[in-house]
Amino acid sequence: MNDKCRINPINPHGKSIIQGMAALYLALVMACLSSVSSFAQQASPSTITDDQVNAVAKQLYCPVCENTPLDVCPTQACAQWRDLIRLKLSEGWTSQQIKTYFVQQYGDRVLAAPPARGLNLLVYIIPPVTILAGAFILFRALRAWKQPAEVAASYNMLIPQDFAQPSSTEQAASAANAVPSQDRYLARLEEELRKSDQ
Amino acid sequence: MIANLGFGALVISFLVSVYGAGAAVYGARKNAPTFVDSARGAMLLTFPLLTISAFSIIYLLATQHYEIAYVSSVTSNSMPLYLKITALWGGQAGSLILWSWLMSAFASAATLRNWDRDREFLPWVIVVSLVTLAFFVGMSIALENPFARLWQTFSGEVITRFLQPAGAIAFIPRDGNGLNPLLRHPGMVAHPPLLYLGFVSFVIPYAFAMAALITGRTDDRWIRLTRRWTVIAWLFLSLGLILGMWWAYDVLGWGGYWGWDPVEIAALMPWLTGTAFLHSVMIQEKRGMLKQWNMVLIILTYDLVIFGTFLTRSGVLSSVHAFSQSAIGPVFFAFIGATLIASLSLLLRRWNDLKAEAQLASWFSREALFLINNLLFVGIFVVCLWGVIFPLISELVTGQKMTVGPAFYEPATGPLWVALVFLMGICPLSAWQLSTYRTIGRAAWKPALASLIVPIALLIAGIRQPGALLGFWVIAYAAFLSLYQLFREALARYRAHNDNLLISMWRLIGRNRRRYGGLIIHVSVILMALGVIGIELFQTETQGTIAPGQQLTLGSYRIKFDSLATFDTPDGGLNVARAVVSIYKNNAGNPVPQLIGTVYPRRDYYYESQQPMTIPGVYSSISGDDIYVVLVDWQSITSQGATFKIYSNPLVNWMWLGGLVLLLGSLIAAWPAKDPDATALARRAALSRREA
Numbered sequence: 018m019n020d021k022c023r024i025n026p027i028n029p030h031g032k033s034i035i036q037g038m039a040a041l042y043l044a045l046v047m048a049c050l051s052s053v054s055s056f057a058q059q060a061s062p063s064t065i066t067d068d069q070v071n072a073v074a075k076q077l078y079c080p081v082c083e084n085t086p087l088d089v090c091p092t093q094a095c096a097q098w099r100d101l102i103r104l105k106l107s108e109g110w111t112s113q114q115i116k117t118y119f120v121q122q123y124g125d126r127v128l129a130a131p132p133a134r135g136l137n138l139l140v141y142i143i144p145p146v147t148i149l150a151g152a153f154i155l156f157r158a159l160r161a162w163k164q165p166a167e168v169a170a171s172y173n174m175l176i177p178q179d180f181a182q183p184s185s186t187e188q189a190a191s192a193a194n195a196v197p198s199q200d201r202y203l204a205r206l207e208e209e210l211r212k213s214d215q
Numbered sequence: 216m217i218a219n220l221g222f223g224a225l226v227i228s229f230l231v232s233v234y235g236a237g238a239a240v241y242g243a244r245k246n247a248p249t250f251v252d253s254a255r256g257a258m259l260l261t262f263p264l265l266t267i268s269a270f271s272i273i274y275l276l277a278t279q280h281y282e283i284a285y286v287s288s289v290t291s292n293s294m295p296l297y298l299k300i301t302a303l304w305g306g307q308a309g310s311l312i313l314w315s316w317l318m319s320a321f322a323s324a325a326t327l328r329n330w331d332r333d334r335e336f337l338p339w340v341i342v343v344s345l346v347t348l349a350f351f352v353g354m355s356i357a358l359e360n361p362f363a364r365l366w367q368t369f370s371g372e373v374i375t376r377f378l379q380p381a382g383a384i385a386f387i388p389r390d391g392n393g394l395n396p397l398l399r400h401p402g403m404v405a406h407p408p409l410l411y412l413g414f415v416s417f418v419i420p421y422a423f424a425m426a427a428l429i430t431g432r433t434d435d436r437w438i439r440l441t442r443r444w445t446v447i448a449w450l451f452l453s454l455g456l457i458l459g460m461w462w463a464y465d466v467l468g469w470g471g472y473w474g475w476d477p478v479e480i481a482a483l484m485p486w487l488t489g490t491a492f493l494h495s496v497m498i499q500e501k502r503g504m505l506k507q508w509n510m511v512l513i514i515l516t517y518d519l520v521i522f523g524t525f526l527t528r529s530g531v532l533s534s535v536h537a538f539s540q541s542a543i544g545p546v547f548f549a550f551i552g553a554t555l556i557a558s559l560s561l562l563l564r565r566w567n568d569l570k571a572e573a574q575l576a577s578w579f580s581r582e583a584l585f586l587i588n589n590l591l592f593v594g595i596f597v598v599c600l601w602g603v604i605f606p607l608i609s610e611l612v613t614g615q616k617m618t619v620g621p622a623f624y625e626p627a628t629g630p631l632w633v634a635l636v637f638l639m640g641i642c643p644l645s646a647w648q649l650s651t652y653r654t655i656g657r658a659a660w661k662p663a664l665a666s667l668i669v670p671i672a673l674l675i676a677g678i679r680q681p682g683a684l685l686g687f688w689v690i691a692y693a694a695f696l697s698l699y700q701l702f703r704e705a706l707a708r709y710r711a712h713n714d715n716l717l718i719s720m721w722r723l724i725g726r727n728r729r730r731y732g733g734l735i736i737h738v739s740v741i742l743m744a745l746g747v748i749g750i751e752l753f754q755t756e757t758q759g760t761i762a763p764g765q766q767l768t769l770g771s772y773r774i775k776f777d778s779l780a781t782f783d784t785p786d787g788g789l790n791v792a793r794a795v796v797s798i799y800k801n802n803a804g805n806p807v808p809q810l811i812g813t814v815y816p817r818r819d820y821y822y823e824s825q826q827p828m829t830i831p832g833v834y835s836s837i838s839g840d841d842i843y844v845v846l847v848d849w850q851s852i853t854s855q856g857a858t859f860k861i862y863s864n865p866l867v868n869w870m871w872l873g874g875l876v877l878l879l880g881s882l883i884a885a886w887p888a889k890d891p892d893a894t895a896l897a898r899r900a901a902l903s904r905r906e907a
Contacts, residue, residue, distance in 0.1 A: 067757075067858065068759075071860075078620065083532065084618060084620065086469070086474075089469045091829050092827075128618060130618070136612060137617070139605065140617075140619065144594075148590075151597075162575035163575050
């Protein structure tokens with residue numbers, strides 16, 4: 018179905034045409050359901066609170082609108098779907114059963130995220146694999162860029178002694194122990210400020 | 216008449232763009248400066264031409280020329296003037312004109328700069344800008360003409376054409392369809408232009424990058440030249456996103472500001488790669504590394520800008536089948552493909568010129584940390600891109616549409632966001648090439664230790680959620696580190712000069728605007744992170760149907776339904792149901808709840824578009840918490856009951872405050888410094904004078 022409850026703010030001219038039909042269809046479904054469920058009535062729908070209904074509706078998406086959670090969708094059709102949830106809850110259905118029911122009726126798109134099976138597995142596999150591959154490439158690149166000792170030694174001769182680059186991490190650490198480099202940074206900052214304001 | 220003028224200007228600007236691009240290529244290839252100057256003239260001419268075009272539409276919108284299809288689709292008699300004007304971006308055709316108009320403004324501004332020192336870039340910057348512009352203007356002319364008129368054919372059918380079809384007569388509706396009610400909001404007045412400004416301004420650094428690749432001047436010159444453009448583009452994109460969030464919070468009645476909707480993600484993706492770019496260019500400037508990667512990032516950002524426009528314009532999001540039905544989708548797709556292939560082949564051609572000049576000194580140097588930052592931003596981008604594309608693939612393969620919502624994005628990106636905030640605390644402490652884990656540890660341990668106070672205090676206050684404790688700790692730690700640096704450095708200056716501490720800080724910021732502007736932006740991100748935690752982890756809600764005088768309870772708040780009135784607005788455009796709701800708060804030690812405010816949640820029903828709008832009533836407290844009341848339903852006057860949904864949104868206002876601080880930080884970072892070359896010359900001159 019291609020109609021929308023919440024009209025896309027940037028493409029606002031997709032008018033909903035099927036909403037009325039959907040509501041009609043829903044009324045029929047509800048009529049059938051209520052006749053079946055009258056056998057297994059466990060509680061009156063009025064004892065189910067709105068919060069209980071919303072707790073389930075929150076996990077579902079409006080079957081006809083795009084990307085609109087069922088608990089906040091303002092259309093009549095969605096209000097009726099929430100009533101359907103209320104009815105199901107009053108019959109003792111669990112939240113999981115109601116979700117399964119909605120999936121059977123309207124397809125996987127009513128779920129907030131694709132169920133992890135079949136093609137959908139790609140949703141959950143591709144991002145972590147890509148990120149891990151990126152992390153691996155980055156690690157390799159960093160290691161390749163890591164300064165070899167001899168280059169560092171020659172580099173040291175080019176820069177002032179105060180900021181001489183130790184040739185390995187160990188030496189860097191020991192150098193840092195000897196002169197706290199942050200203090201050194203502050204000293205340099207103060208020095209520069211003094212100079213520039215003279 | 217005006218429509219013809221506007222359309223004529225549009226066609227001329229297309230021709231001028233195509234000519235300018237050709238002249239620039241010819242001038243650069245044959246080394247003919249007259250042609251380059253002519254191309255520059257063409258570039259500058261597009262702006263007044265598109266201004267004529269845009270103002271023609273605005274005039275038609277404001278004066279209710281309903282014979283124009285676009286005007287009748289987005290305006291109506293009952294709309295106030297300011298909404299008629301902003302209807303320029305209320306629909307497809309107008310939005311594309313706005314895009315082109317802003318694009319020509321930015322590209323012209325870039326063309327007007329002083330090019331003496333980098334003249335070889337000029338023709339290629341013009342080519343890239345004009346090709347992009349010609350694409351958008353061409354699309355407006357051929358596929359989405361905002362000046363097309365309505366005609367009634369002999370058979371009575373109403374069709375849309377620019378020129379009068381044979382046998383058809385003009386069709387002039389007496390009233391228009393009106394703007395989508397969701398767009399009638401101050402946030403929507405500013406959100407699309409700002410977002411588009413962000414989009415188009417990222418074209419400028421991309422154009423310079425391509426110019427650098429084409430001319431082979433692959434040093435960091437192009438980055439230095441576009442540094443401020445990038446910050447400004449980033450600022451506009453950020454503000455566009457924040458205003459969009461504010462609009463969603465204020466209009467949709469969903470209780471939140473971000474729903475991980477594909478339209479939102481379309482605008483977030485270029486922001487993610489753009490932010491990564493903003494950081495990684497510094498590595499190239501300081502260390503001569505990552506040249507290839509920066510090219511990849513800016514190419515990606517440019518194509519994501521076009522892709523974002525494509526996603527929201529082609530209808531592909533509602534269904535992949537809408538994509539093939541509209542002509543605009545395939546054209547966009549082809550353009551994205553062509554620019555991506557062209558840019559990447561240019562990059563490959565210069566790959567070896569872009570080898571790193573320096574090597575990595577330490578795993579904890581700033582360049583290494585920035586690379587991790589890039590990995591995280593790109594990681595979030597991959598999650599977003601895949602989340603947006605997957606439903607399309609699924610629909611193509613299985614025919615079934617999928618929803619990829621917060622249930623996917625939040626767990627997938629959450630840890631990456633937390634890691635980013637964590638990194639944000641350390642990064643500014645690290646030094647280029649030098650820092651090791653010991654130097655960073657030494658600089659960071661005091662504020663890091665102090666930040667532990669926050670989770671401990673929260674534990675004592677009774678908060679037990681591990682996610683919340685971790686989140687608040689990371690935020691506190693990043694905040695303490697950022698502020699510690701700012702104050703420590705200001706203090707150092709204060710000691711050196713003995714003037715006022717505030718003046719010291721002000722001067723310090725002035726000395727290195729980029730660094731301190733960046734630090735202030737970091738603080739703004741911390742503030743926004745508070746808003747995110749508030750909504751994500753502490754939002755509570757309840758819903759109930761109550762009669763006037765009755766109350767609903769949510770936490771320490773009580774919400775009393777006072778009255779409800781339904782009425783038509785004087786212009787007859789909409790029917791309003793407006794409730795009056797008082798909010799009380801239970802205070803410790805006081806048995807009587809105290810009245811803290813009154814809100815007016817509404818349901819507006821627009822007759823012309825037959826669309827309901829849920830406008831929440833929001834009470835904001837000083838601590839940044841919101842009580843957000845939505846009128847869900849109401850019964851007839853006789854039974855007098857109404858259903859309210861109430862959200863308590865702790866800390867949410869820190870989000871908007873963070874937005875303001877972000878604006879401040881970006882302005883500081885982008886504020887024009889004196890020409891760096893001129894400053895260097897002046898300094899040298901002063902030195903030589905002193906020596907003399």
